[in-house]
Amino acid sequence: MIQNPDSLLQNYFGSLSHEEVSVILSYFREEKLERNDFFTESGKICNKLSIVKSGILRIFALSDDGREVTQWLAQENFLLTEISGFFFDHPNRWNIQALTETELLTISKDDYKALCHDFPQWSDIEKKLIMKCFSMMEDRIFTHLSLTAEQRYDLYFEQNKSLFNKVPLQFIASVLGMSPETFSRIRKRKI
Known part of the structure; x- marks a missing residue:
């Protein structure tokens, strides 16, 4: 059982009563992934949405020239899905793979639709989720356009110090939009 479901869900859903959290949780199930297991793969249609309880997952794709491009590293309390598949039934662009043993709180697409129907307050919660995700994307785009690589x-580093000791550094370099060589040069200056 989830040790403190209220605090986990409050991170995404705002101020909810214990009863509302219980209703929402009744649609989710616990899921575990072993290291290197895929949450979903490119070309398939993602049929679930999860909150990461523990562990680290990598969201990545292959570029036209065969390079792996890491879009995001998801860790505890992050929301996780492949948006094109889950919401629009399009084949996934992204692979999502566990880099460590991972525990998730997962809702299937069918249960998500049932939750939307059965729990009218969900539309307001969903709107907040979408706004939070959109805000994170805006911040990421802004930093890529306005900040230097360093x-x-x-x-x-300030926001994700622990990742630097837990995942291959080339994944972090890719998230930051830089080559491993540029990342390495910057890192050497910081140490």
Whole structure:
């Protein structure tokens, strides 16, 4: 059972009563992924949405020239899905793979639709979720357009220090939009 479901859900859903949290949780199930297991793969249609309880997952795709491009590293309390698949039934662009043993709180697409129907307050919660995700995307785009590579490194390091010892650094370099060589040069200056 979830140790403190209220605090986990409050991170995304705002001020909810214990009863409302219980109703929402009744649609979710616990899921575990082993290291290297896929949450979903490109070309398939993602049929679930999860909150990461513990662990680290990598969202990545292959570029036209065969390079792996890491879009995001999801960790505890992050919301996780492949948006094109889950909401629009399009084949996934992104692979989502566990980098560590991972525990998730997962809702299937069918249960998500039932939750929307059965729990009228969900539309307001969903709107807040979408706004939070959109705000995160705006922040990420702004930093990529306005900050130097070194400033992006500094900001990401401040916000995600623990990742630097837990995942291959080339994944972080990719998230930051820089080559492993540029990342390495900046890192050497910081150490």
